[in-house]
Amino acid sequence: xxxxxxxxxxxxxxxxxxxxxxxxxxxxxxxxxxxxxxxxxxxxxxxxxxxxxxxxxxxxxxxxxxxxxxxxxxxxxxxxxxxxxxxxxxxxxxxxxxxxxxxxxxxxxxxxxxxxxxxxxxxxxxxxxxxxxxxxxxxxxxxxxxxxxxxxxxxxxxxxxxxxxxxxxxxxxxxxxxxxxxxxxxxxxxxxxxxxxxxxxxxxxxxxxxxxxxxxxxxxxxxxxxxxxxxxxxxxxxxxxxxxxxxxxxxxxxxxxxxxxxxxxxxxxxxxxxxxxxxxxxxxxxxxxxxxxxxxxxxxxxxxxxxxxxxxxxxxxxxxxxxxxxxxxxxxxxxxxxxxxxxxxxxxxxxxxxxxxxxxxxxxxxxxxxxxxxxxxxxxxxxxxxxxxxxxxxxxxxxxxxxxxxxxxxxxxxxxxxxxxxxxxxxxxxxxxxxxxxxxxxxxxxxxxxxxxxxxxxxxxxxxxxxxxxxxxxxxxxxxxxxxxxxxxxxxxxxxxxxxx
Numbered sequence: 001x002x003x004x005x006x007x008x009x010x011x012x013x014x015x016x017x018x019x020x021x022x023x024x025x026x027x028x029x030x031x032x033x034x035x036x037x038x039x040x041x042x043x044x045x046x047x048x049x050x051x052x053x054x055x056x057x058x059x060x061x062x063x064x065x066x067x068x069x070x071x072x073x074x075x076x077x078x079x080x081x082x083x084x085x086x087x088x089x090x091x092x093x094x095x096x097x098x099x100x101x102x103x104x105x106x107x108x109x110x111x112x113x114x115x116x117x118x119x120x121x122x123x124x125x126x127x128x129x130x131x132x133x134x135x136x137x138x139x140x141x142x143x144x145x146x147x148x149x150x151x152x153x154x155x156x157x158x159x160x161x162x163x164x165x166x167x168x169x170x171x172x173x174x175x176x177x178x179x180x181x182x183x184x185x186x187x188x189x190x191x192x193x194x195x196x197x198x199x200x201x202x203x204x205x206x207x208x209x210x211x212x213x214x215x216x217x218x219x220x221x222x223x224x225x226x227x228x229x230x231x232x233x234x235x236x237x238x239x240x241x242x243x244x245x246x247x248x249x250x251x252x253x254x255x256x257x258x259x260x261x262x263x264x265x266x267x268x269x270x271x272x273x274x275x276x277x278x279x280x281x282x283x284x285x286x287x288x289x290x291x292x293x294x295x296x297x298x299x300x301x302x303x304x305x306x307x308x309x310x311x312x313x314x315x316x317x318x319x320x321x322x323x324x325x326x327x328x329x330x331x332x333x334x335x336x337x338x339x340x341x342x343x344x345x346x347x348x349x350x351x352x353x354x355x356x357x358x359x360x361x362x363x364x365x366x367x368x369x370x371x372x373x374x375x376x377x378x379x380x381x382x383x384x385x386x387x388x389x390x391x392x393x394x395x396x397x398x399x400x401x402x403x404x405x406x407x408x409x410x411x412x413x414x415x416x417x418x419x420x421x422x423x424x425x426x427x428x429x430x431x432x433x434x435x436x437x438x439x440x441x442x443x444x445x446x447x448x449x450x451x452x453x454x455x456x457x458x459x460x461x462x463x464x465x466x467x468x469x470x471x472x473x474x475x476x477x478x479x480x481x482x483x484x485x486x487x488x489x490x491x492x493x494x495x496x497x498x499x500x501x
Contacts, residue, residue: 002151007047007048007049008047008048008049009048009049009050009051009122009149009151010049010050010051011050011051011053012027012050012051012052012053012054013053013054014027014052014053014054014055014056015054015055016054016055016056016057016058016083017057018057021079021082021083024082024083024086025082027086028086028089031090047121047122048121049118049119049120049121049122050090050092050117050118050119050122051116051117051118051119051122051147052092052115052116052117052118053114053115053116053117053145053147054114054115055113055114055142056083056113056114056115057113058076058079058080058083058113059071059072059076059077059080059111059112059113060072060076060077060080060083060084062080062084062094062098063094063096063098063099063112063115064098064099064111064112065099065101065110065111065112066099068109068111068112071111087117090119091119091120092117092118092119092120093117093118093119093120093123094115094116094117095116095117095118095123095126095129095147096114096115096116096129096130096131096145097129099112100112100130100131101131101133101143102114102115102131102142102143102145103141103142103143104133104141104143105141106141108252110249113142114142114143114145116129116145116147122149125149125150125151126147126148126149126150127148127149127150128146128147128148129145129146129147129148130145130146131143131144131145132144132145132146133242133246134239134242134243134246135239136242138238138264138265138267138268138271139268139271159216160216160217160218160219161216161217161382161387162210162214162215162216162217162387162389163214163215163216163217164214164379164380164389164391164392165380166215167213167214167215167391168213169395171213172209172213172214172392172395172396173395173396173399175209175212175213176205176206176209176396176399176400177399179205179206179208179209180205180399180403182205183201183202183205183403184198184201186402186403186405186406187406188406188409188410189406189407189409189410189413189414190410190414191414192414192416194410195407195410195411195414195416195418196416196418198403198406198407198410199407199418199452202400202403202404202407203386203388203452206388206392206400207386207387207388210387210388210392225278226274226275226278226279227274228274230270230274231267231270231271231274234263234266234267234270235267237263237267238260238263238264238267241256241259241260241263242260244256244260245257245259245260296432310331310335310428310443311437311438312324312325312326312438313325313330313331313334313335313438313439313440314438314439315334315440334440335428335440335443335445337440338440338441338443339426339444339445359467359471359473360467360471362412363463364409364412365405365408365409365412365456365459365460366405367401367402367405369459369462369463370401370404370405370408370455370459371397371398371401372459372462373455373458373459373462374393374394374397374401374455375394375397376458377390377393377394377451377454377455378390379391379394382427382448383448383451384424384425384448384449384450384451384453384454385420385423385424385425385448385450386420386450386451386452388450388451388452389451390451392451393451393452393455404452404455407452408455408456408459411456418453420450421449421450421452421453423450424447424448424449424450425447425448426445426446426447426448427445427446427447427448428443428444428445428446429443429444429445429446430442430443430444431443431444465482465483469482469483477493
């Protein structure tokens with residue numbers, strides 16, 4: 001469904017079996033029920049209409065080429081009447097020109113099984129509707145149909161992410177050196193104001209370098225990991241031959257048709273071989289880091305690969321009444337309630353509680369510890385709100401550590417944690433294998449934190465982890481969150497306990 005300032009368009013992708021019309025009958029029932037729930041006359045100032053498209057599997061002189069009169073049998077015409085009655089009842093008009101073929105069958109004949117129909121109110125919005133036999137997929141017999149609508153849809157502004165993989169790092173390091181020379185030399189920060197100012201100036205310098213040097217991604221919905229330059233050349237060749245073959249479609253004995261079939265078969269075989277080789281290589285190179293990715297791909301159910309979006313969510317009230325939430329603000333609020341617990345009115349913290357003496361003294365953060373934490377970062381993880389990637393810190397580790405050290409040390413000496421580090425971007429992902437994604441509980445959050453803040457947290461974690469193990473502050477049977485203690489170790493312990501018993 002497309003909703004814009006001018007109205008609303010409902011798009012139905014229909015497949016009707018060639019042996020019966022049960023789909024059309026059910027579609028008619030759906031349209032009748034929809035009209036009773038939401039009468040079109042309730043919105044007189046809005047243009048509301050439908051677009052029906054798909055494989056209808058019907059032959060009729062209304063859309064079929066007259067040269068295919070052999071298809072106009074009494075049975076075919078009678079079957080097509082059900083579709084025609086449906087078109088008349090709902091004032092639908094055919095947008096694809098009569099006689100335009102949409103399929104080449106196994107015998108090489110061109111016929112019309114696919115169609116595109118639009119409500120009469122929408123006809124002025126249809127700019128183009130053409131079959132594209134030159135863009136036919138190599139393993140398909142149907143032709144793609146391209147339809148262009150002049151319909152203004154209000155969308156959120158979207159800015160593509162930076163492509164740090166394609167960055168010229170020598171150029172970036174040179175630009176960063178120039179920016180850092182403009183900053184005050186690194187020194188110990190003695191106040192909260194100096195801490196905030198130093199952090200803001202450093203982030204601003206890095207962002208200016210990113211703006212100058214790092215290119216933006218150019219994502220394509222058709223991008224494939226296994227796609228190669230060789231496939232691109234083969235596809236262009238097939239399309240070129242296909243366009244030439246159309247000029248000789250009335251000369252079936254012309255050699256161009258045999259050349260076109262040969263090129264298509266070669267492209268099909270090349271596609272299969274490239275995909276097979278790509279995934280075989282990937283499986284052979286599976287290691288400890290991507291083992292769980294392989295498991296997830298192998299065990300996940302088959303999907304259509306569509307883009308994930310947040311559909312209309314359902315909210316259950318205390319009285320068990322269901323409310324549908326459609327606007328983005330309402331969806332965000334509902335997901336926030338599902339992801340995060342409400343703060344308790346009384347945290348039940350005893351202000352007079354007597355804590356034990358510290359087990360170890362606080363230690364200043366050193367530059368070497370910062371470098372060690374940066375080296376452990378994954379290069380191309382998604383950045384946080386400031387858009388500073390881990391790869392920037394990793395490739396410019398020596399230059400940036402000189403400025404990060406005083407900032408991290410001032411966090412503890414001035415006892416101030418920057419407010420900007422408390423904010424993060426929450427990405428909403430689907431939980432796999434759920435039957436209903438209109439329920440907020442079917443989603444999970446991923447927090448994209450500030451990269452600079454994560455480095456300091458890693459340093460502090462390493463310190464606490466070291467002293468915890470040195471002083472043996474945790475029970476020996478605790479395996480989670482400890483270095484060198486994995487799930488495998490816990491399974492070995494359980495197996496040994498059972499055998500001993």
